[in-house]
Amino acid sequence: MIRFEQVSVTYEGAAAPALRDVDLTVPEGELCLLVGPSGVGKSTLLGAVSGLVPHFTGGTLRGRVTVAGRDTRTHRPRELADVVGTVGQDPLAHFVTDTVEDELAYGMESLGLPADTMRRRVEETLDLLGLAELRDRPIATLSGGQQQRVAIGSVLTAHPRVLVLDEPTSALDPAAAEEVLAVLQRLVHDLGTTVLLAEHRLERVVQYADQVVLLPGRGEAPVVGAPAAVMAHSPVHPPVVALGRLAGWSPLPLSVRDARRAAAPLRERLADVRPPAVAAPVETAAPVRPPRGLLRRARRAPEGPAPAAALTDVSVRHGHVDALREVSLTVRPGETVALMGRNGAGKSTLLRTLVGLHEPARGTVRTGGAAPHRTGPRELLRHVGLVPQDPRDLLYADTVAAECAAADTDASASPGTCRALVSSLLPDVPDTAHPRDLSEGQRLALALAVVLTARPPLLLLDEPTRGLDYAAKARLVEVLRGLAAEGHAIVLATHDVELAAELAHRVVVLAEGEVVADGPTPDVVVSSPAFAPQVAKILSPLPWLTVPQVREALS
Template sequence: MIRFEDVSVTYDGAAGPTVRGIDFEVPEGELVLLAGPSGVGKSTVLGAVSGLVPHFTGGTLRGRVTVAGRDTRTHKPRELADVVGTVGQDPLAHFVTDTVEDELAYGMESLGLAPDVMRRRVEETLDLLGLADLRHRPIATLSGGQRQRVAIGSVLTPHPEVLVLDEPTSALDPAAAEEVLAVLQRLVHDLGTTVLMAEHRLERVIQYADQVVLLPGPGAAPVLGPPAEVMAVSPVYPPVVALGRLAGWTPLPMTVRDARRRAADLRRRLEDHAPEGRGELRDKPQPTRTRERSTPPTPVGALKALSVTRTRIRALRDVDLTITPGETIALMGRNGAGKSTLLNSLVGLVTPSSGSVRLGEAVPHRTAPKDLVRKVGLVPQEPRDLLYADTVAAECAAADHDAGTAPGTCRALVTELLPGVTDDTHPRDLSEGQRLALALAVVLTARPPLLLLDEPTRGLDYAAKARLVGVLRGLAAEGHAIVLATHDVELAAELAHRVVLLAEGEVIADGPTADVVVSSPSFAPQVTKILAPQQWLTVSQVRAALGAGDTA
C-alpha cells in the first residue's frame, strides 16, 4: 500500500538530507509504527506519504514514494486526499471550521459525498471517538486532547485507505488514548485500513503494531521488523522493554500482560527491598533563610476555593492547593478536567470567578507581566507561542535580556536539553519536541520560584525526557516548585512528589505519588502494573534495588 524506494529528503538551505536511504514497504491492512529519537525525520517520512513533502514544505525528494500506486512526487496532496488521511502533531493547524460537527463533515464536503452518507459517518465518528457530547462545541473552547480527537475524527469520516498519524496520543489522557487506539485497531482489522504512525510514547502503542520501522539516527538506514526484534536494538524503548532488558528476558515483552507472566522471579528478588522516593520530597532543599526547624516553608503559591467559569462552562470548582518550595506536583486527569485552566490561573491568564490565587503576596492576574515573570513561568502546550525570533541564538539572547541574566545562560540550558542544535537553526525548523525544549529553556532562564509546564513531554523521546527530568530535579533541589499538567504517567512516576487528580474541575485526590497512582488502573505506570502488589514506580527504582551486581 505504501512503498518507499531509496528515499532522501533535503530541505532548502540544509547542509545535508534530513532523511536518507529510506526503503521499506507498508502492506495493506497493517499498523506500522515509526519510531526513533527526536529530530531524526519521522515527520518528514510521514509527510512524504501524504505529498506534503515536498509539495508544501519545499526541498528535494529523491527516490520514489507510492501510495496505492500513486507517485507522491507527481500527485499533489489534494490529489491524494481520497486515499490518505493525515493528522499532524498540531491539531490546530488542521481545523478550517468553528464547531466539532462541522469539522467532521468538512473533509467529506470537499470530496463531494452525498449528504445522507455524510450524516451517517459523522454520527459514527462521534460515537467512535467519544465526541457526541461535544458535537456543537466551538473548537476554540476544547482542551488540547479534545482537539486531538476531533482532528483524528475529521480524517476518519472520508474513510481513507491510508491513515498517517504523527503522535496521535500525545495530548490524550490514558483512557482517551486507549479509545483512539482501539478505533485504529478496529479500522485495521475490520476494514483493512493501512496505518503508518509515529509516536514517542511507545508504552501506549507498541503492543498494537504489526511492524516497527526504526529510524536510528542521521544517516543510518531504517530497521524494519517485528516489534520485539526492533526494540532489542532500538535506542528508544518503553518501560516494559527497559524492565525486560534489566531482567534479561528473551524475547522482550511488549505488553504488561507478557511481562507479568515472567515477573515472578523478579518480584521474589525485590521482596526484601523498598522502593526509593515513594512520593516524599526527595532532594528537598534546606530553607534559604534562618528559621526554626518546626516552621513550615512559606508557600510559593496557593489556591483557595478557586472557581473559574469560562464561556458558561465551570472549568474549576472550589479548588484548594498549596505549593511549597522544592516540591514537584503532577496535575492529572482526563482531557477537559481543568488542568490547563489551573495553570493559567496561577500565571494570571485567567481571572477567578470566585476564590483566590496568590503567589506569595502577589495576585497573578493583577500583577504586571514584567514583575510576574520573576515569580512564575509557564511553558504552554503550544511552545511556539513563546518563540518569536528567527534563530535559536536570537531567542536565547532575548531570554537572557528579559530575565536580566548573564549572556549565555539560556544557551547553556538549550545545550543541556537539545544537544546538537546550532545557533542559526530557525525555531520553525525544529521538531515539536525540540521547540518545547527551547521554550522551556527560555522560561527557565529567569529561574522563577514557581515553574508551570503544560504537557511538557509532548514530542519528546525517552532520552530527551530523561534530560528534562534531570533538569527539573535539579531545579527542585534548588528550591523551585514545579507544577506540571501531564497525561504522561511515566513522567509523574519518575519525577512527582505529589499527584493531584482532577475530574470535572474538582480535586478528587491529592497525595504522595505512589499512594495516588498505584491504586489507579488508568494512571499507574507500567512497572507498577507489572510488579503489583509491590509498589514500584520506575525501572530506575528497580535497578537501584537490585544493585549493579544483580542486574541479570
C-alpha cells in the same frame, strides 16, 4: 500497500538529506508503527506517503513511492485523497468546516461521491467512532480526544485504504488516547485498513503494532521488523520494554499483560525490598487543608519554610463555566508536584492562576507571599515562572542569541546568564537559529532557560513533554531534578504518567475543576488504572514506579 524503493528526500537549502535510501513495504491491513528520536525524518516519511512531500513542501524526492499502485511522483496529494487519509499532529489545523457532520462529509464532497453514499458513510462513521452524540456540535467546542476522533473520522469517510497519522495521542490524556487507539485497532481488524503512524509515546501504542519501522538516526537506513525484535535493540522504547530487557525476559513483552505474566519471579524478588524514593526525599507533603468555619481567616501559615505557592479555596470562572472550584493547594520549596487529570479538567487554569493570568473569583492565591494577579510583571518574574504549553508563545526574537539577551534584560540578570543556562540544559542549540526552526526539545530548553533567568523559586510547566522523544525527556527529568534539589518548587501539568512517576514527589489529580486526589506519588498512581505508570501496573501491588528504581534495587 505502501512501497518505498530507494527513497531519499532532500529539502531545499539542507546540507544532508532528511531521508536516505529508504526501502520499505507495508502490506495491506497492517498497523505499522514508525518510531525514532526527534528529527530523524518521521514526518517526512509520513508526508511522502500522502504525496505532500515533495508536492506541497518542496524539496527533491529520489526513488519511488507507490501507494496502492499509484506513484506519488505523478499523483498529487489531491489525486491520492481517495486512497490515503492523512491526519497531522494538530487536529485543529486539519478542520475546514465548523461542525462535526460537515467535517465528516467534506472529504467525500471533494471526491464527488453520490449524495446517498455520503449520507450512509457519515452515519456509519459517526457510529464507528462514537461521535453520534456530537454530530451537530461546533468543532471548536469539543475536547482534544473528541477532536482527534473527528479528524480521523473526517478522513475515514472517504474509505481510504491507507491511514497516515502523525502523533495521534500526544496531546491526549490517557483515557482519550485509549479511545483513539481502540478505533485504530478496529479499523485494522474489521475493515482491513492499513495504518501507518508515528508516535513518541510508545508505551501507549507499541502493543498494537504489527510491524515497527525504526529510524535510528538522521539519514540512516530504517530497521523494519516485528515489534519485539525491533524493540530489543531500539534506542527509543517504552518502560515495559526497558523492564523486560533489565529482567532478561524472553520473548520481550510489549504489553502490560504479557509483562505481568513474566514478572511473577521479579515480583517475588522485590517483595521484601523497599523501593528507593523517586527523587530527593522531602518531609511529608500532606496538603494543608484550612479548618472550615470562622477560624479560617485567623489561620497562621504552616510551620517550616514559607510555601512557594499557596492556594486557599480558590475558584476561577471562565464566563459561565467554573474552571476551578474551591481548590486548596500548598507547594513547598524543593517539592515537585504533578497535576494530572483529563483534558479540560482545569490543570492549565490552575497554573495560569498561579502566574496571575486569571483572577480568582473567590479564595486567595499567594506565590512567594504576593498575590500574583495584583503584582506587576517585573516583580512577579522573581516569584514565579511559567513555561506555557506552546513554548513559542514565550519567544519573540528572531535568533536564539537575541532571545537570550532580551531575557537577561527582562530579568536584570548579568549578560550571558540566559545563554549559559541554555547551554547547560542542551549543549548544541545554535546561537543564530530562529526559535521557530528549533526542534521541540531545543525550543523547550530555550523557553525554560528564558524563564529560569530570573531564578524564580516557583517553576510551572504546562505539558512539557509534548513532542519530546525519550532522550529529550530524560534530559528534562535530569534538569528538573537538579532544580528541585536546588530548592525550586516545581508544578507540572502533564498527561505523561511516566514523567509524573519519575519526577513528582506528589500527584494532584483534578477533575472538573476540583481536587479529587492529592498525595505522595506512589499512593496516588499505583491504585489508579488511568494514571499508573507501566512499571506500577506490572509490579502491582508492589509500589514500584520506574525502571531506574528497579534497576537500583536489583544491582
